[in-house]
Amino acid sequence: MDLPSASASTLARRWQWLIIAVIAGWLIWLLAPVLTPFVLAALLGWLGDPWVDRLERRGRSRTTAVVLVFTLMVLLLSLALIILVPMIERQIMELVESLPTYRDWFVQTAIPWVEQRTGLELVSWLDPQRIMEWIRGHWQQAGGVAATFFGHLSRSGFAVMAWVANIVLLPILTFYFLRDWDKLVERIAALVPRDHIGTVGRLARESNDVLGAFLRGQFLVMLALGAIYAAGLSIVGLKLGLLIGIIAGLISFVPYLGTAIGIVLGVVAALVQSGGDWTLVALVMAVFVVGQMLEGYVLTPRIVGDRIGLHPVAVIFAIMAGGQLFGFLGMLLALPVAAVANVMLRYAHEQYTRSPLYAGDRPAILLDSYIDNGAIGETPPQDRDGK
Known part of the structure; x- marks a missing residue:
């Protein structure tokens, strides 16, 4: 095959992968509410799979290992809810009862302290009469927003039912992902083009x-x-x-x-x-x-x-971008996508440092020899002897 036809074939394959990625992203965006419990269950299955594999290596069957790990996960979650929910509830009630004290502290202590050091007049903005005037001036706009909000709530009964169904489906889907995780990985690996299986793996x-x-x-x-x-x-x-x-x-x-x-x-x-x-x-x-x-x-x-x-900046950006693009599903997918992107960027950097674009026209072996000898920029030995 000549060079122009090989380049055209490579370009065509790249366009095919780009089209596949765009279609996949579009489908994820359309099916985000349906995919949410599946993605969350897959993450739980991925987290529990190493424990299942460890039990299998100790002689347990796959089903027995899955049942033990799944039961442990449910017990830990139930125990956390039983212990933490009443304690958090009491803390929230304590906070609600203390709100007047916090309000007085902010108005009488914190805000005057800030005003003395900045010269800003903040207390006047907290005057009840001024707040009422502001509400009257924006009443029509606030009413329109409220009507839209409550109208959305009245139309979201089906969404609430869907969330309840997702919560019910989550443990069922998690069990199946735990049981068939290794099979899913093998089937996905079987779809990878054979000439890229090493790199993809x-x-x-x-x-x-x-x-x-x-x-x-x-x-x-x-x-x-x-x-x-x-x-x-x-x-x-x-x-x-x-x-x-x-x-x-x-x-x-x-x-x-x-x-x-x-x-x-x-x-x-x-x-x-x-x-x-x-x-x-x-x-x-x-x-x-x-x-x-x-x-x-x-x-x-x-x-x-x-x-x-993952770098903290990458974590924050991934979660915010995922939530903006795909909602709650995007937030679930944000960290896996960020992890893959991080690895892909390192791989791209590795390929770039090995490419002629980075090394230039000088022989790589000669350059490495200079670096190893700590003599970067010095004249090669054969040139010093005049040979």
């Missing part, structure tokens, strides 16, 4: 490692940090310590973001609760400092290790 393994390091490792770190923050804040006497600790732990998948939000919420709660006593504030800060030290020196090295995770 390598990229798939790397993507699995990246996603596994983030989801499995960071999930355990999130749970541990949530427990540490909640227990520590409760021990030092913060009334909303459990709620703030859980929030900080759940957001800690982005490094430092969970700690920053937890410190802000904890400091405000401590100031309101103590009436300005900085002792409780110092204890709250100490809890988060200890939590960060445990995460950096104990939790992350032992649980996540040196496996490659």
Whole structure:
């Protein structure tokens, strides 16, 4: 085959893959509400598959291993709900009862403090008469928004029923994904073009490692940090310590973001609760400092290790972009897609550094020899001798 025809064939294949990707994205966008329980069940099946494989290697049948892992997952979830839901409910009731105290603190303490240091007039915006005038001026617009909102709610009965059906389907789908996960992987691998099976297999393994390091490792770190923050804040006497600790732990998948939000919420709660006593504030800060030290020196090295995770900026962008494009389904798909994209970018960088576009016309072996000898830019030995 001559060069022009080979280039045309390669270009045609690339256009075919691009068209397939566009059609797949369009179908995902159309079927997002239907695909949501399937994607969530697939993620749960992927998370539980290593445990099933481990039990199989110990002599259990696939069905028995799946039943044991599935039962363990259901028990852990049920236990978490039984323990946490009443505690969180009490914390929320505590917060609701304390709202007048928080309002008075913001109006009488926080806002005047900010006004003194910035020169802004913020209290006037909180005047009830001014708020009522603003509401009257925007009443028609607010009424139109409210009518649209409640009209949407009246038409969304079917959507609520669909969500209930999805919740019922989720455990069923998870069980089947756990049972047939290895078969699904084999069938997908069988569809890969044979001349690319090596590269695709390598990229798939790397993507699995990246996603596994983030989801499995960071999930355990999130749970541990949530427990540490909640227990520590409760021990030092913060009334909303459990709620703030859980929030900080759940957001800690982005490094430092969970700690920053937890410190802000904890400091405000401590100031309101103590009436300005900085002792409780110092204890709250100490809890988060200890939590960060445990995460950096104990939790992350032992649980996540040196496996490659996702950059926090990539995580935030992926979740926001996925939610904007595909809703809740996009948020579920965001991290797997980001993991694959991260691996693909590394592969593209690797191919670029091996290409003539990066190396130029100089022989790669000669360049490597100079680098190894620490003599970049020096004259080759044969040129020094005049040979």
